[in-house]
Amino acid sequence: MKRSDVELIEENTPSKLQRISRKGLDRIQFPISMLMVTLVGKASLNHLELTTPLLNIATPLLLSLAGIRIAIYMLRKGFSPGPLVKAWENIIATGIWLLVALHLLGWLPGVVSALDSFAFNLGTSRISILLVMKLIITVGFFWILALWLSNMIEQRLHNSDHISSSSRVALAKFSKFLLLAIAILVAMDASGIDLTALTVFGGAVGVGIGFGLQKITSNFISGFILLFDRSIKPGDVITVRDKFGWVQELRARYVVVRDRDGVETLIPNENLVTSEVINWSYTDPNIRMKIRVQISYNDDPEEAMALMLQCAKASARVQDDPEPLTRLMEFGDNGIALELRIWILDPENGLGGVRSEVNLAIWRAFKKAGITIPYPQRDIHIKSGNFPNSTIN
Known part of the structure; x- marks a missing residue:
């Protein structure tokens, strides 16, 4: 076929x-x-x-x-x-x-009248069991309807190639919350509840936000900030403190970051707005890696640097442009510090694999050329003093 x-x-x-x-x-x-x-x-x-x-x-x-x-x-x-x-x-x-x-x-009319008879007055409003049941049913119906409509909008946005991923998520979430708010208002109006009472409820919500809901509100608003400024998008590779991984999903309260071990970390949106975040794929996916190696003072650093340049090709992910470079960094206590600088194009695939392949190639090349990788050691010179024979032996 x-x-x-x-x-x-x-x-x-x-x-x-x-x-x-x-x-x-x-x-x-x-x-x-x-x-x-x-x-x-x-x-x-x-x-x-x-x-x-x-x-x-x-x-x-x-x-x-x-x-x-x-x-x-x-x-x-x-x-x-x-x-x-x-x-x-x-x-x-x-x-x-x-x-x-x-x-x-x-029996339905009798049951309805019985449910309506169990009521109490709250200010100028009469609240009965029937009214509460009507409110629950209408809110549930319009809530499900709003979620269904938002799901359809999200699918349409997901299939659109003319909108960026962050804009799709932002529009989908904005339409979802807008439809849910409209659904609640329509359901309350259909149930016969006076919407002017919402002013008192709004004041109570404001007090709640000022005290107990401050963090939740901050994360919610930070989520929209992340969506509209496009600093973090689904698929980006980020580092937040000691967490490295891929952005899987942007939610209303948190961001889902998945690392190479398959572990998903839920990072609050506020942390991504207020703290330092490394975005490896923000504008340019090219990143430079530095691999440092020490050689003995008895070895030729120029020969070692030439071998390190050859070993840079050990990984297929290393780019030719910009080309790899080597530098002599310092004369340390135990040896000469050399550094290989390479560029890769796909940090989302991890850095450890490239580092491992290049390090292994350097070790093989040094071993074949007889170049020594030193380790910390100390030489003790005894000038004078009497020591027991047991200590010397």
Whole structure:
């Protein structure tokens, strides 16, 4: 099979996420289409003045089934799979079927009035169990809807090649928080809650931010600063204090950094804004490495420096431009200090591998040429004094 044919098959093969989305849409289409058929049949029979007891029962059942599947579809699109999502799916399904059962039995009006009777007054507002339940349901519905919409926006931004990675993350997070804020306000208004009461709530939130939520707010704002100034982006190689790794993800409160051992460190956004950060790939991925070696005073430093230049090619990651250089740095206590300076283009692949390959090549070349790598030693000269024979022996 030709390469072009393979690429064409891969492009036309749906991904796992696409297959799951299509399966979810198919599950939604069935109850909706059956509901439409039922409503058309019910209208036709009513026009002929015929009774429709079975269709009267089927209509709320199909409507509930469609609502459950739509809610589950939006849950799975808005949240990552897990036991919490599964639990919410069961709660939603149980709650909707319970409402349908109460409706079919004719008990729903009595249950609603009973829930509304348990109430208390808070200032000029009357708060009942029914109002609280309506608030929870509406907030949950609009919250899931907002997450679903933000997920769709994030996918569109992710597939866009005209926007930088940091801008995609910034726009996705901004749209997510904006949609969630709108969802809460719309849900509270739909539940009949006076939005002017939010002024008191806003004051309480301000006091909370001033005391206990200061760090959380600082990390949240620092996250947007990192996104909009593009100082740190997903895929960058950074060093924060003693942590070296790749930026995997920018979150609202922290940045996920993964090192070469596969360990993921969650660094608060505030630390990246207020402390010193080394970004190895900020503007230019080229970095210079320095490898220092000592030789004995009995060896020729020029010969050793020439061998070190040859050993710089031991790693394929070492660049020819700028070319490697060697320098005689100092005359130390134990030997002559030489330094090899090389440039690499891919610091994201680590520095230890290049250093190890070059050091091993230098050791082999020095051993073959008879050049000695000294180690700390001391010569003791005894000028005078009497020592016991046991000490001398």
